Amino acid sequence: MSFSVQAMPRIQLFKNEQCEAVHHATLDILRRTGARVYHLEALRLLQEAGCLVSDETLVRFPSSLVEWALQQSPSTIALCKRGDNRAALKLEAMNVAFGTGSDCRNYLDPRSGDYRLFTTADIVDCIRLVDACSDLDFCMSMGIPSDVDRMKPYRYQFSLLIQNTSKPIVFVADDRADCESIVAMAAAAAGGLAELRINPSILCYSQVTTPLVHNRDSTDKLLYLAELGIPLVHQPSPMMGGTAPMSLAGALAIGNAEMLSGMVIHQLKRQGAPFLYGGGQHHMDMHTTISSYGAPEFDLERVAVAGMARYYNLPSWGYAGCSDSCIFDEQAAADATTSIMTAILSGQNLVHDIGYMEAGLTISPEMILFGNEIIGRMKAFSRGIFLDPESFALDLIDEVGPGGTFLTSDHTFRHFRDFWQPNFFNRRRRGEWDAEGGKRMSDRLREEVITIMDTHQPEEIADSLRDEIAYIMAQPESFEK
Numbered sequence: 297m298s299f300s301v302q303a304m305p306r307i308q309l310f311k312n313e314q315c316e317a318v319h320h321a322t323l324d325i326l327r328r329t330g331a332r333v334y335h336l337e338a339l340r341l342l343q344e345a346g347c348l349v350s351d352e353t354l355v356r357f358p359s360s361l362v363e364w365a366l367q368q369s370p371s372t373i374a375l376c377k378r379g380d381n382r383a384a385l386k387l388e389a390m391n392v393a394f395g396t397g398s399d400c401r402n403y404l405d406p407r408s409g410d411y412r413l414f415t416t417a418d419i420v421d422c423i424r425l426v427d428a429c430s431d432l433d434f435c436m437s438m439g440i441p442s443d444v445d446r447m448k449p450y451r452y453q454f455s456l457l458i459q460n461t462s463k464p465i466v467f468v469a470d471d472r473a474d475c476e477s478i479v480a481m482a483a484a485a486a487g488g489l490a491e492l493r494i495n496p497s498i499l500c501y502s503q504v505t506t507p508l509v510h511n512r513d514s515t516d517k518l519l520y521l522a523e524l525g526i527p528l529v530h531q532p533s534p535m536m537g538g539t540a541p542m543s544l545a546g547a548l549a550i551g552n553a554e555m556l557s558g559m560v561i562h563q564l565k566r567q568g569a570p571f572l573y574g575g576g577q578h579h580m581d582m583h584t585t586i587s588s589y590g591a592p593e594f595d596l597e598r599v600a601v602a603g604m605a606r607y608y609n610l611p612s613w614g615y616a617g618c619s620d621s622c623i624f625d626e627q628a629a630a631d632a633t634t635s636i637m638t639a640i641l642s643g644q645n646l647v648h649d650i651g652y653m654e655a656g657l658t659i660s661p662e663m664i665l666f667g668n669e670i671i672g673r674m675k676a677f678s679r680g681i682f683l684d685p686e687s688f689a690l691d692l693i694d695e696v697g698p699g700g701t702f703l704t705s706d707h708t709f710r711h712f713r714d715f716w717q718p719n720f721f722n723r724r725r726r727g728e729w730d731a732e733g734g735k736r737m738s739d740r741l742r743e744e745v746i747t748i749m750d751t752h753q754p755e756e757i758a759d760s761l762r763d764e765i766a767y768i769m770a771q772p773e774s775f776e777k
Contacts, residue, residue, distance in 0.1 A: 304680035315607035330356035335515035375464040387611035390643035395434035397649035402658040414439030500528035527570035536579035551575035574613020590631040614644025617667035618652035676716035
């Protein structure tokens with residue numbers, strides 16, 4: 297009998313025929329209901345490809361065109377570190393990479409404990425924290441600075457990101473002009489636009505307007521990045537009970553229709569351009585009217601999206617390490633742990649929002665560091681059990697025999713480092729714990745966050761690149777190379 301020597305725990309929600317049911321429902325929405333497209337070039341591309349355009353902006357999609365677009369989009373996306381042509385992340389199959397979220401107004405200051413607006417210094421501190429976290433694979437902006445009077449905050453955020461971490465960056469942009477400036481900065485770091493295209497260190501996070509609307513600015517970004525071959529996720533965020541039916545299947549279908557209609561536009565602009573599949577299906581909590589990040593239904597939808605991505609043979613976008621809690625407390629820890637484990641076991645490829653609090657309004661640095669710890673723990677869990685001769689160690693068991701010890705064996709020395717070791721979870725007895733100060737995990741996390749922020753130095757960038765970034769940032773509107 298032959299079998300795989302590695303047995304790994306996994307979550308799979310849908311069977312193939314259930315994925316087909318979601319897909320067929322999606323095709324029916326796009327054929328029957330359609331989507332509004334408020335962009336002239338996109339409308340022209342769609343009409344020329346056989347879509348029916350009525351009422352000036354309402355587009356209905358033939359199923360064959362959607363199937364064609366799915367065949368064009370690549371099954372894998374590689375992301376590199378700044379100035380490095382080696383793939384730091386391969387978004388494919390069951391590979392999972394984690395990073396933070398973007399654009400929170402509020403900051404939980406680890407030094408003072410204050411709840412306040414983000415500043416530039418806070419953003420730099422948080423970027424450097426992510427840079428130091430070994431199990432965080434990419435970085436997003438986390439906050440919007442309140443102390444900078446700028447009309448274009450996303451360009452400013454990106455300039456801080458590219459100067460303070462070498463990890464891949466997922467960026468947000470308001471419009472095409474933002475994208476042009478951000479791509480110019482990334483291209484300067486990569487050694488030119490051609491190098492950036494083949495070894496991308498950036499990915500754009502863009503959004504569809506739910507329900508079933510592709511607005512001008514988002515579609516502008518979609519077309520521009522497709523033309524350049526720079527990867528993006530163009531994700532919807534349908535809210536059940538508000539902008540989507542109050543059912544998991546209905547939200548999944550409408551979100552899928554929004555994603556795939558965006559992909560059609562994307563692939564019509566440039567066949568084979570990299571497109572990350574993902575949607576943020578939330579539900580409205582009718583007690584609070586808030587879109588919940590800590591709900592079990594939200595985690596379940598993430599598993600569904602990951603399953604649909606594999607059905608389509610596309611890399612996927614996900615969420616984890618986030619909470620509705622207003623502070624880093626037991627609720628936040630439970631939400632983060634559950635969502636991270638779900639993301640790993642279901643194989644969501646690019647997973648953001650580590651450290652998000654208050655349903656996406658606040659960042660907690662301690663939550664980011666806690667998320668890093670949980671990711672390491674869950675990665676160890678997900679590796680499963682090896683069933684090879686070295687792992688069974690039958691000869692060693694026979695040699696040691698009943699009543700013996702394995703402590704001094706070569707096998708123990710070869711493998712004791714295979715087991716995960718925590719940085720913050722306590723494994724000491726009470727006496728040792730008391731002797732070391734008897735600190736709660738939250739206290740130790742806060743102390744370590746402050747130490748990292750005060751001492752960690754990211755990889756330096758050349759003065760010439762710093763000057764190029766400053767030049768690009770000084771341009772009044774767009775900057776395109």
